[in-house]
Amino acid sequence: MMDAVGDVQRVLVLGGTSEIGLAVLRRLAGRRRPAAVLAGRPTDRLDAVAAELRAEGHDVDLVHFDAEDRRTWAPAVEKAFAGGDVDVVVVAFGILGDAERAWQDPDDAAALATVNYTAPVTMGVDVAARLRTQGHGALVVLSSVAGQRPRRSNFAYGSTKAGLDAFYTGLREALRPEGIRVVVVRPGFVRTKMTQGMPAAPLAVDADRVAEAAVSGLRSGREVVWAPPPMRYVAFVLRLLPAPLFRRLPV
16 A cells, blocks of 8 residues: 555556556656556566566566456456555556458457457456455556547547446446545557557657656546646537538548
């Protein structure tokens, strides 16, 4: 749990190689580096990330987790909490998928929905129960502006983020009486390895900028964080546009 000066002591990153998730972990460091539990597929990349964090002063545990394999979900959460209380859980995994195949190929659609919605919702229920048992903690969840009004260009992806956003917004209210916090982060276009090669949209940000906004929101008591902040107004306008106008936009 948090120490006497309010520093986070232990963080679970679901999506252990996520650039945004790792940036959140690093920005949570206070007077000392928090211990990290990285949940992800056992790859060279995960090992390299763990080595980098250890060199920076973090204690690091690795937990096997594959968002496409339901058999790993519950064991990953169990092992992460077996090592002690977790102060912050960062839900930072997801895929973009192929926008055109995702609405024409049932297998692609199912894979996208599993990774972006079913896995984070299922694990969110498990994590929430454990945070309630330990009596404290917070969830930082990476949603997306794409879920606010899914567009023709990526509506399958947007629909998964809309569902995820709705679930965690509701979970926030369910956990509020018990003092468990849920911060939903809604970035726009983020320059990461996942979006490499794609043309950057207006108001594009990098992973560290999203992490800065997320941690600032967590520390200030905000429940929804937009990255960058003006995306709030962009999303508001897009939601209000009549369908005939919305479909004419180059989105």
